[in-house]
Amino acid sequence: MNVNQQPPMASPYGQPQPGYSQPSYAPLGGGYPGPYGPYSGPATAYQPGAPQGSARGPPPVSTNQAYSQYAQGDIQNGPPPMDHSMAQPAQRPPVCQPYSHGAMNLSGPHPSYPQQYGVQPSMQQMTNQMSGMQVGSGPLTSAGPGYAPPPSSEPPISAAYSAAAPPSYTQAPHPVSGAPSQPPPPSEPAAPQPYYDGPPPSQQPPFPSSAPPPSQPFPSSSPYSGPPLPANPGPLQSLDNSPSHLAPSPAQQTFPNSAPPPVSQALYSGPLPPPDLALSHLPCIPCPVPCRPAPRPTPLPPGPMQQPPQPGMHGGYPTQQNGAFGQPRGPQPGYAGPQYPGQQNYGAVPAPTPAPTQKRLDPDSIPSPIQVIEDDRANKSSEPFTTGVKGQTPPLVTTNFQVKDQGNASPRFVRCTAYNIPCTADMAKQSQVPLAAVIKPLAMLPPDETRPYMVDHGEAGPIRCNRCKAYMCPYMQFIEGGRRFQCGFCSCVTDVPPHYFQHLDHTGKRVDCCDRPELSLGSYEFVATVDYCKNNKLPQPPSFIFFIDVSYNAVKSGMVNIVCQELKTLLDYLPRENPEADSVVRVGFVTYNKVLHFYNVKSSLAQPQMMVVSDVSDMFLPLLDGFLVNVNDSRMVIESLLDQIPEMFADTRETETVFGPVIQAGLEALKAADCAGKLFLFHSSLPIAEAPGKLKNREDKKLVGTDKEKSLFQPQSGFYSNLSKECVAQGCCVDLFLFPNQYVDVATLGVVPVSTGGSVYKYTYFQAEMDRERFLNDLRRDVQKPMGFDAVMRVRTSTGIRATDFFGSFFMSNTTDVELAGLDCDKTVTVEFRHDDKLSEDTGALMQCAVLYTSCSGQRRLRVHNMAVNCCSQLADLYRNCETDTIINFFSKYAYRSLLNTPTKTVRDTLVNQCAQILACYRKNCASPSSAGQLILPECMKLLPVYLNCVLKSDVLQPGADVSVDDRAYLRQLLSCMDVSESHVFFYPRLLPLVKLDGGSLPMAVRNSEERLSKGGVYLLETGLYLFLWVGANAQQELLSNIFGTPTFSQIDPNMTSLPELDNPFSQRLREIIDSFRSQRSRYMKLMVVKQEDKAELIFKHFLCEDKSASGGASYVDFLCHMHKEIRQLLS
């Protein structure tokens, strides 16, 4: 959809939705706050904001609170109430300060506040002006004008953003707002007020001192602003786009004009401030537009823009759908909310008036992920998704739907970035839309879908194309009466073996077509023959070996005890294919510190025997018989062992550990047993004992942010990559559970797990009572989950495209075969395709992913997934059939991998660039003509900016000060094998308001922004790794009683890890929801209760990804403005 950035920014503010009266602010503020979060001060600031948002009336209160919180710092500018003017002046200073601080992270936050405040005022002013001016564009202008003038350069910047963004959205917003909740109502007046109220106070404090500082900030933060503004583009643009949503040159003015500045500053600072220079700058750019103070007047133009929105609003939602069809028109004239409206935009572009009233970029007016998700859910979850039609875009990952396999692989197995791919490489290059498939070969299916059928083609093995070796699939064309078939991939003709012959019916299909899964389904399995086995020998059942660190730290944290206790029962749940039968997986046990202790648990022994190998420099397996045993045979001995391990090492004083030899030992064991298998390592510390693979502590925070940052992600030595090569050759998959108290060098320790298809789990500062559940659930799942061993995956494609790049946890010794020592049901491999020839629209493109693996019962199998997509010669078709979630999945994996070799900043820039190009290409080639100031997004990708921003803001790409190198390395590796659904929630967490929990459905999520939080509410946030239960300070007593069993906010124990089991429907339902969330993810999410204004809230706020982040990540609004600017640059 298109988001036209129109001046109307103002509108947004006004419209803020229900919850957030101030949403507009909030967003901004939110963004900042997050970051600031750390500081108490900031936090409060937010709150105030929030409160304000919630109730305009309340503002005062909030303000008070805010103050109080701020109290410290902020001088209470009692003044808050003060006039804007007043405030402004004050504000500026503060702003400045912030910046100065800005240098420091902390300062960052402050600024934010002030900014916010400032903003608010500015907003107000703006709004006023805007409204007046309207600046729909006004905002832009406003930014420019309003902000610009007033504030110093900085502000302008921010303003610019706000302004810019708003405009476009604003319009939309109006509509949106209107449509949804409080449309227009928020009318300017209302909104403003709150703002004023709230903001002023807070702002003031900061400002006071800041006055002088401002200048400083400007330089730094606003470099752009300064230049840009002047530069002009602003003006030009603005001129061009009269409506140009971007705020006019305010910036320039701002600089000059001190007076206005305050406000503007505030605004700008808010957005731009601290964080990303880049981003912030960007905003500045927009400023140019705003520059024109004049713009304000222009607002009108924007107005028009806005108008469209309105229309959009009406049809808004629908439009979206429409949008899908034809971008051009539908689009929303709208602005984000607009999106919908956007569609109309094209058409309606002019319409805009409504917006004018409110000038700011209303967060509600920009594309809302929640809206998109809800719409998709509403439209697509009712009917089963049938895969028979080529090139269909499946429902979103957030939608519950049933799949009927009719010839293409279910989206649960394969998701593509685009289902209609360009015919030529040129087109693909032009669009910059990545062509990739995210494949989860062994994905678990819901109970109501059948797992892939097993096909046995007899002793000769699966039937394959003679040339390209593609496996029999629905795309093989039978000819000559069924005696031969033509390969859909390479067109080669192959004889049908006699035992497979079947006659064709009048349509040329085999008559047994429907009886054979391989001829009618997208996913199925073949029984592999001995030719497909290593050394031409049928495989042995796999083995699981448990390696338990028994060094001091591991024992002390309680880990050893927990693992040993758990294993006693867990061993009964080893994976098996027939639930009736016992698992054939054999198990072995090793404990280690700086030496390894192997255990002989042969069933004939009365007691286990421990064999210590202290010669770790040259690892070997000290025993053969009795190491790997069948659980049932040796149950007594194993239990005795697991009972004794904790006792034996209870008094250990050994602190050093080894790591390399541990894996080597497992490898040797599997070699000796001649089987594949999985090693479970429970490890606590950096392996510094003298042994191969010894590591040193190289954590150096100083490198973060420099060009050398990448070295932190690279393994310390080549030892582990060599080792993983050997592991893969043997089919030895390594799963690593880390319990570190300090740096353990995840980047290096993770090499083997990542290359062998294993997983890394990390429990930092593991405490038995707090983390036990999480760890045990992870372990249980990890042990029980279905998986394949010693797997090789090969992706074949039809002529014209080719798999060129792969992402995930695996090893590749050549360019085509993905080797996975282990492949479990959660592991995803992302494959990128490139053209090597022209494709035809008639035939489309085919892809076949074949995975050869050994099942947990020791059977060799081939799982085949087929996928056909359309090809297009029109870019519009491409843009209509993309899946943003998948694109983001691909982009994030690509970016995270690039970190290894490229400076982080470059990676981020590249990402932004590519997205800008994608969107610019769309704008240029597919969107209906409209003013350049309009941001038009394809329907399918209207969430691209928000998601991309989330990727850019992630801890990996933009770490906060408290994010350790290990955490980043961990997340980096984690993401590499995430499927789309996981990556989606990982980047854009799900935030549920816990209101009425009746019925089977979930409450509708809200957007991840602080301003959406109501102080009186309780929210559940799911990030894919954690669950947060945020409790507002004013939450209703009844609600609290229902959830916690206590009516008082202060009595809630923030350390609880599970909710009390209360006998009321609300509590039950809530726990059900939590359980169901947990069951959907491959990792157990620990529940953390966050009380508003509690310290822990900072962590929580970190996940409010539409807000500005503490680490400097831009808010959604700001980022959207930035994207717009980038796009415009590309277009111009």
Add this chain to the structure above:
Amino acid sequence: MATFPEFIAQNEERDGVRFSWNVWPSSRLEATRMVVPVASLFTPLKERPDLPPIQYEPVLCSRVTCRAVLNPLCQVDYRAKLWACNFCYQRNQFPPTYAGISDVNQPAELLPQFSTIEYVVQRGPLMPLVFLYVVDTCMEDEDLQALKESLQMSLSLLPPTALVGLITFGRMIQVHELGCEGISKSYVFRGTKDLNAKQLQEMLGLTKPTAAQAGRGPQAPQAPLSNRFLQPVQKIDMNLTDLLGELQRDPWPVTQGKRPLRSLGSAMSIAVGLLECTFPNTGARIMTFIGGPATQGPGMVVGDELKAPIRSWHDIEKDNAKFMKKGTKHYEALASRASTNGHIIDIYACALDQTGLLEMKCCSNHTGGYMVMADSFTTSLFKQTFQRVFTKDVSGAFKMAFAGTLEIKTSREIKISGAIGPCVSLNAKGPCVSENEIGTGGTSQWKICGLDHNTTLAVYFEVVNQHNAPIPQGGRGAVQYVTQYQHSSGQKRIRVTTTARNWADAGTQIQTIAASFDQEASAILMARLAVYRAETEEGPDVLRWLDRQLIRLFMFHLRRSPFLQVFNNSPDESSYYRHQFMRQDLTQSLIMIQPILYAYSFNGPPEPVLLDSSSILPDRILLMDTFFQILIYHGETVSQWRKAGYQELPEYENFRHLLQAPVDDAQEILHSRFPMPRYIDTEHGGSQARFLLSKVNPSQTHNNMYAWGQESGAPILTDDVSLQVFMDHLKKLAVSSAA
């Protein structure tokens, strides 16, 4: 005065010393002409139940270079309370404790009958005995079972305070931690690697007791004298018994055509290392039980391919034994480490094929350890020999002693050339060390890590007195043997033997000297020398040297003995025989060289007969004792009678008695000998009769059987010359070659 034979016997009885000459030629020149050097066979721990140990320490000569012990040969001035050292003539004050000394109140060490006396050192802690079992698990279940039983049995023979340890090995080496509750622990090492003591110490997590404790002195004794791997028998008796009971055959698969991988070299290295860092300079036995050759890692003697047989003498001569040198080097290094710390290495090799004793011999030879060779752990040869290791004397103490050192002091006219026996040099230079080395020379002190009542060293001397500096008439040369050792009770003891012999001028008293010649001792001394040279030099040269040196009956048999002849013996067997020869006392050594042959018949009481083929008669039962074998041979007729079962008939009871007589005699020998001999009961034409036939003098062969009397004896199919021919040739030589 008694005759020389009496004198010799008396001396041997009292002091355990036999000299080749009992009157010494008084100058170097004369001594050299005597061909057989002045030398002695000395049995340091000659069993002397009548000799009570003295509970104080010896009085030493105050001269630093001398330090000889006060002895009955010293001149004492009772009034001045002085004594003169008879080696360096230093005059010494008696220590204060001897204040009451007088003509009539003499300390024991001054009484002539105490020329050999044993002191008990009171200082220092009682050291525990340490027994470390090193057990091969690559063997047939039956063997392993027998071995396990023997080992379990041995636990009951150890004193309760003795420390025991267990190392098992196959492809891997396991050092078992003893006395742990519940889970049994062991440290595992791969057998392809040699670890030095320091590495081993780290890997086993042992802290070195010496460094820390030695500094603190008095506290040292308090330190626990055990560790996780070596624990008192009383404490871990049950545990170890169970552990042994659970011992399994090495589980690693052995494919067709391969030998099991046996990490013997590393296992021994680890055993040595373990003791090295836990009990240095303490008596300890490493008892190694092996069922085959080392096939991997350091010290391997053969590859694991069955198609490549283990080296034979032939290969060695052709320099075609590729593992031998390296292996030998490894074991020599081990032997040297062990002996430095006073540890004994025993080897019990039970296999049908060779096990690499040739390479490993130094481990036993240098440390005074036992070497036992048998076909299987199931044989009584092994079982009883092993049991006999733990025999006790009347006082209930083991007959073995540990960590001994032998120091020899001589009077000025004579110096020490060297010693041959189970000892290593301590490199103690001194005024009484000769420059001419014979055997292990260049020192006046040797370390004998393990010794028992039979352990006998040959010590060679050199008369250095110049011809022109005659020794006054009646002068005597004195030799003092000071043996310090750890008694099996843990006490440290010192046994001092002081002997003296008269000097005689060879020019004037040649008869006296000749009369004092001890033929048997000389023979053994020369034989030792010969064997020593055979070990260290090429075979034929030794025989030639021997032929030139001395020739008598013994030499004929010696030439034919397995000690010098390698024909028909594997390298391991040669090593084994030589090992035994080098440590046994004179009597036993004589038997080894010239087996004893007794004849039993109806013609009279049992009588010794010539070791000659003519002694093999059909109506005789022969009993041959070669030390290594006890063989009963039934002559052709006797054998037929026996087969006919006459002994069962009451009227032929005399025949039954005849049959029983040699068996009883054999049992007697079997019971007293260590190692237990192989007991063979055979008859005329039996395959085992070859043992007899190979020993007897081939006076009748297929070449001359018709020349000699037809009636008697049995022809021997050999090309060897008979004694007769040998002697004839010898006479010719003796007469003709003056030069």
